[in-house]
Every structure is written in C-alpha cells, then in structure tokens.
Amino acid sequence: MKLFSWLTVAVVPDMAKSLLAGSRESSRRGDPPDLEALMQAHLQGDADAFPQLMEYYRRDLWGFLRNRLHSHADAEDLFQDICLKVFDKLATLKEPSAFRSWLFAIALNQVRKFFTKKRPISLEADAEEEGGASIVLVDPTRLPSEQLELKGDLAKLRRHLHVLKERDRDILLLDVIAEVPQHRIAEMYDMNLNSVKTVIRRAKIKLARLMAEDQT
Amino acid sequence: MSEPMTLDRLEELLETMEPAEIRRDYAAELAADPRCEAMLEHFEKLDANLEALAELEPAPAIPVPRAEGAVVSLPKRRPLVRWLTFVAPLAAALVVALMISNDWHPQQVLDDVPVAAEPTTRDDEGLAFAMEESKDGDSSLERLRELPAEGAPYREESSRSTAEKADGRASFGDERVVAEAPAEPTLPSRQRARSASDVAAKPKSTPAPKPAAEKLRSLADSVRASPPATAEPESPVDRSGTRQVASAQGDASPEPAREERADDAMPGKTVDESITVTGSAPEDEVAVASHHSRSDAAKKSEQLEALADEVTRPVAEKVAEMPVAEAAGIAEQEVSDKVAASDREGPTEQLYDSGDLDSVAVESAPEYDAAPLPRLAQKQAALGAEQMIEVTELSKERRKESDVGTRLSELEALLLTPNRSNRAAVAKLGETRARLLTELENAWQTRTEPPTNLVAGRKLWWPPFGDRPLEPEQWQQFWRNSPVARRSAVWLYPKTWRGDDRLLVDVQMNNQTTTVLVVFRNNRLQLRQP
Numbered sequence: 001m002k003l004f005s006w007l008t009v010a011v012v013p014d015m016a017k018s019l020l021a022g023s024r025e026s027s028r029r030g031d032p033p034d035l036e037a038l039m040q041a042h043l044q045g046d047a048d049a050f051p052q053l054m055e056y057y058r059r060d061l062w063g064f065l066r067n068r069l070h071s072h073a074d075a076e077d078l079f080q081d082i083c084l085k086v087f088d089k090l091a092t093l094k095e096p097s098a099f100r101s102w103l104f105a106i107a108l109n110q111v112r113k114f115f116t117k118k119r120p121i122s123l124e125a126d127a128e129e130e131g132g133a134s135i136v137l138v139d140p141t142r143l144p145s146e147q148l149e150l151k152g153d154l155a156k157l158r159r160h161l162h163v164l165k166e167r168d169r170d171i172l173l174l175d176v177i178a179e180v181p182q183h184r185i186a187e188m189y190d191m192n193l194n195s196v197k198t199v200i201r202r203a204k205i206k207l208a209r210l211m212a213e214d215q216t
Numbered sequence: 217m218s219e220p221m222t223l224d225r226l227e228e229l230l231e232t233m234e235p236a237e238i239r240r241d242y243a244a245e246l247a248a249d250p251r252c253e254a255m256l257e258h259f260e261k262l263d264a265n266l267e268a269l270a271e272l273e274p275a276p277a278i279p280v281p282r283a284e285g286a287v288v289s290l291p292k293r294r295p296l297v298r299w300l301t302f303v304a305p306l307a308a309a310l311v312v313a314l315m316i317s318n319d320w321h322p323q324q325v326l327d328d329v330p331v332a333a334e335p336t337t338r339d340d341e342g343l344a345f346a347m348e349e350s351k352d353g354d355s356s357l358e359r360l361r362e363l364p365a366e367g368a369p370y371r372e373e374s375s376r377s378t379a380e381k382a383d384g385r386a387s388f389g390d391e392r393v394v395a396e397a398p399a400e401p402t403l404p405s406r407q408r409a410r411s412a413s414d415v416a417a418k419p420k421s422t423p424a425p426k427p428a429a430e431k432l433r434s435l436a437d438s439v440r441a442s443p444p445a446t447a448e449p450e451s452p453v454d455r456s457g458t459r460q461v462a463s464a465q466g467d468a469s470p471e472p473a474r475e476e477r478a479d480d481a482m483p484g485k486t487v488d489e490s491i492t493v494t495g496s497a498p499e500d501e502v503a504v505a506s507h508h509s510r511s512d513a514a515k516k517s518e519q520l521e522a523l524a525d526e527v528t529r530p531v532a533e534k535v536a537e538m539p540v541a542e543a544a545g546i547a548e549q550e551v552s553d554k555v556a557a558s559d560r561e562g563p564t565e566q567l568y569d570s571g572d573l574d575s576v577a578v579e580s581a582p583e584y585d586a587a588p589l590p591r592l593a594q595k596q597a598a599l600g601a602e603q604m605i606e607v608t609e610l611s612k613e614r615r616k617e618s619d620v621g622t623r624l625s626e627l628e629a630l631l632l633t634p635n636r637s638n639r640a641a642v643a644k645l646g647e648t649r650a651r652l653l654t655e656l657e658n659a660w661q662t663r664t665e666p667p668t669n670l671v672a673g674r675k676l677w678w679p680p681f682g683d684r685p686l687e688p689e690q691w692q693q694f695w696r697n698s699p700v701a702r703r704s705a706v707w708l709y710p711k712t713w714r715g716d717d718r719l720l721v722d723v724q725m726n727n728q729t730t731t732v733l734v735v736f737r738n739n740r741l742q743l744r745q746p
Contacts, residue, residue: 054278063270076276083279150265153258154272157265176263177270198231204262205230209223212255 032056035096043091050087057103063177064104067161068111068170078114082107101184104174108188111170153211160210164203171196172203221245221252235260648716652736656708656719720746 033056041049054061061082065075085106093102161169171189174180175196180188186196219225221242229238235256239246246253709722709729717736722729733746 051278058275058278059271062273062275066273067269072273079276080279087279150268153261153265154269157262157269172266176266201231204259205227208230208255208259208262209227211258212223212251215251215254215258 035099039090039093039096039099050090053099054083054086057100060178061103061107064107064173065111067158067173067177069114070162074114078107078110082110085110098184100178101180101188104178104180105188107178108170108174156211156214157207160207160214163210164206168199168203168206171199175200219245221249223251223255226252226255230256230259646716648736649713649719651739652717652719652734652741653710655736655739655741656721656734 033052035053038049038053042053062075062079065078065082066072069075069078082103086103089106093099161173164172167189171185174185174188175182182196182200183193185191186193189196191199226238229242233241238256246256711720711722711731713719714733719734719736720731721734722731731746733744735742735744
C-alpha cells in the first residue's frame, strides 16, 4: 500500500506532466518533424531541409531569447547568429533526438558570449519596461478586459524575470519556454535532476510573490 | 485558529505542497490575507503566463540558404583588421629581404646625404693628405693639443677616449707615452738585452784614460753649472738621460733596470749605428760650422772630439742598450756638453734650441752603412784592435737579431710624439723620417680622434673606410668624403722604411689588413700602393 502511495506521489505526476507537455507541444506547434530525415537531407545539400527543421523550434527559440535579452534588436541578431551556427554545426550532432537540447545549449552559450563580450545599454529595453508598449496581445478568444489584465501581468512578469538570479532565470526559461527536458538541463548545468526541479520551483514561487507584492 | 498565513509561510508551503493542497488545508488563513491568495493565484497561472510570454511576439524568419550550403549573408565586420595583421608584417619582411639581397646598408644612405662641412672638419681635411708646409716644427703638435677645445665634431669621440683612458691606455700628448712605451719589452727582446749586456759588459769594464775623462767631466760640470739655453721644463726623459750619463761616467757595473730596457734602444739599429749616430753629431756640427768662418771655437771643438771619443765609446755602447728616449737624453746631454765646451754662442747651438725641425742643419744618415766612417777608423786605431773586434762582433749579433719591422714600430711609438726632450732622437732618426712620422700622425689625428686618444700604446686609431680593403687612392678618396663621426677604429702598423721618405704601413681594420706606402714628398703625405 505504501509502495502504491509513493508511486502516486513521486512518479505519476511526472508521467502525467510529460504526457501533458507532449500533448501541449503537439497541440501548439503541430507534430514534431522527422529530425533524422531532415538532418540527412540537410547534410546532402537539400536547401529546404534546414528551414523545415528550424521552423518547429523557431517560436521557442525566439521566446527564450526575447525573454532572456532586454532588447528586441539584440534578440534578433542573436537569433540569426544561432541559426547560422546550427546550420554550420548540424553535421556534428550525433543524436537527432537530442536536437532540442543541443539547439538551446547553443542558444545559451551564445547568450552568455553576448553578455560577456559586450554589455549593451538598450534604450528600447527601457522603453519596453516603462510602458510595456511592445506587448501586443492578439487573442480573439479572450475578452478585451481579460486581454488587458493579461497584458499587465505579462509586463510585470517580464520585468520580474530579470530580478531572478541569472542561473535560475535560465533554468526556468529552458524548462517552461524552451521545454528542454529537465535531465538535459541538469546535464547542461552539471546538477542533479532534483536540484534542477528545486531551482525551478523556487523561481516560480519567487515570481509569484513578486507579482503579488507588485499587485498590492 | 492556527498561525496566520503570511507570504513567507506561503513560500515554505509552496515548496512542499501543491496549491490545491494549500487551498484545502489553509482556506481560512488564505481568506484572511488577500496577498497570500493573490500569490497563490499567480503561482497557479505562472506556467500559462510564461508560455504566453513566449508567444507574445512573432518570431523572425529562419535565414534561408541561397545555394549549396551558403546561408543568407550577414554583415561581417572583421576582414580589414585580419588582413592588416599579416599584410603589414609581410610587407616589412619583404622590404628587409630586398635590402639584404641588394646588400644595402643604412650607412650608404647616410653617406649619400651631403653633410655641411664644419669649419674644423674642413680644416682638418686640409691637413690630412695635403699637408701644408708648417712654418714652425711644433705647429702641428700645438694644433693637436688645441683640437679638443674646438669641441663639437670631436665631442662624441672624446667620450670614447675617456673610456679608453680609464682602461689605462696612454694618450697622445702625454709624456707617459714616451716614458712607458719602452717599459714593456717582449720576452725575446729581454733575452736579447741580457745577451747584449753580457757582451757589452767587457768594454764597459775597460777604464777610459783618466786624464781625458777628468777633462770631459770638468767641462760637463761647467756646462751644468751654467743656465740652460732654453727655459723648458725638464721632462722625465731628460732626468733619466742625465742619470744615465752620470752613471756611465762613474759606475761601470751594469744596472738591472738598465738591462731590462736595453733592448728597446734604437730599434732597427745596430750598435755601430748607434755609435755612428752618437758620434756623428760633432761631425755634423763641423759640417754646419764649415758654412761659417772657421772660428777658434771650431778648432776647439775638434780638439774636444779627440778627447770625447775616448770617453764616448763606452757611453755609446751604453746608449745602444738603452731605450731611445734615454739614448736621446744621453746623446743630447753629450752633445750639449760638447757644444757648451766648444762654443756656446756658435751656430751649432740652434740645432737643439730651435723648435723648427726644418732649420736643423744635421741630415744624419739613419740607415746602416756597412762601410766604416773615417771617424770610426780613427777610433779603431785609438782603441785598439781587440776592443774593436768585440764591438764588431757585438754589432753583428745585434744586426742578426734585429727585426726591422718590429723594432721600427717600437721606435715609432716613441717618436710619434716628438717633443723637445726627444728631439735629439728625432734628429738621429733623420729629419725626413721624423717629419714623415709626425705628419702621418697629425694626419690621422686631425681626421679621426681627439688627440688625447690618438696614440694607444704603439697603435693609432683610425676610422673605417669600408668592409673590404680599398686601393690607397680609393681609400683616400673614401675617407675624405666620410663624416668624421662615423669612423671606427683602424690600427696602423708601420713596417719598414723605403728610403727616408717612404714608409710601408699595415692598415688593419675589421680584422682585415692592407699595406699602403706612405710617401712624404715636398712636405706632403701621399698614399700609394706598395
């Protein structure tokens, strides 16, 4: 009986979450592409293979970069640099199933290089933070009042994201936005899986508290 | 009611519990604090909001490759710097390689630049190989001593000369050069000196006729008691010469110090020559006096010669074993004694008092003459056959031993700084040869180095004239056109005389040696091929 209860607390939620994430992913972006076939086509010189391959991860990559960087322009530059790097280094990827982890590992390295080499002061970022003008919600399923509330929440959330520690923020974004498996995140940061889960959990709690404090 | 809910407590609960469990277990506390309720709501919506944040803005398009693996070109900013990093050093290396291949040297460029001749340099060049006839014999030496005061052209060189002075090398114009030059004889020369002194000891032990010696001594004392004709300071050489004369008259035992330095006496000359030179002075005086009316003083001089010959023979032998400077002092003292005894006001006095070498009436023959002079024959008859045989044997030995080149350079080391103290030695060498050496030295000196550093031991400094030996004419032309400041050291090694006015000189520079013939004609120096 105890064994059953442990299984229900520790294992079932993860299984359920992964199943839910898979269904969410497929519902949000469609079916995942045949990575191995597209990679072979790309290596054989098919010019259309690479855009097809990247199209499935394009939104996640952009979301990760946009919330990691202050400036829209910097995010665009970095987006193109990462695409070129993936294009050049795709032949070195030995395990096609790990493409997502590999892609966001490159993205994370590029972001770190970006902040190491230059620390840009973006006027655009300041403008975004002050007015939240760049957030445009286009969701016909929601009422205008809901959209307005969501807009306010998202602006606060983006602002509070940068309050987090860099490592916590990156791990949270990789988990929630980039949807990199947590064991891959643990490999990236040389941590065990439970530590990654703890970091993600605490980051979410802190964001929620910041949002609540900001609301009042 | 349990503990009230706070944000901190809610954080702790959220780490271990799901929001639904907290709502179920702590519904009353959450209702009491709206901030905790809001925090819990935000926590529940957080995943959805984060996903919405990712989809907030449309993602840019994926860069599309154009053809065969090429990606859409993006602006690149590095090429210029990367090219410059290796193109500039490559160009520099290419230029250096071209310069090396063309045997180019910066010195050539510098030499091609016309340099404005400074007054001092121009004057010096005028002196170098087109020596004007000096009105005064000492004028060139005086010029040399005044050169450092002219300053700028030689300022660089003077610093080097100071350093060399600190090394202990003798400087030009320093009496130490004359005094110390014979003090370092080579080992074979010492051996020769010992052998020569052993042979020469016998004639010295032979006592001179007592009445004649006493007469001459009284004459010499009277001359010493009288004031000197010229009020010049007594040099160390003079003092040594006087000491040697005194010891030669009274003490027959050879001194060790004298033996050490005996070999340096009259390099290139034999004992017979020394005797001839020493004894020829009165004969020359007679020749000079023959131009004037033969006075009683001349007759008195002839009478004195007969007496002096008996005494001067051992003195001359001693002179032959002495350094030239000492020999000069003895000879000068001897002649001065005789002149003072014969006629102080006579015309022969200007032979030693005048500073002008041109006015010296004596033209003694410095080269060895195998034929005995008439006076030598008279001496031979007077001294006896045995003594003359010994002297002749000694002269033969010395003649065999003498190395003309080596001893000539030793002699020149002494004579390159002629002054009043060794003028008698200059006179023995011969006016023409002495002038040649003096002018040669003057030419080198005014060309190159400050006078304080010109003479270093027995060698001369000289600027470089190229990396390879040049013909004398080319050399002469080259260094005439070369700036003084850019010439380094060249050593001159006088080798042998060819007549009185020609001297073979080895010129050494950069471990290369070339031989030139220095010709002194009409008071001008010329360089020719030997």
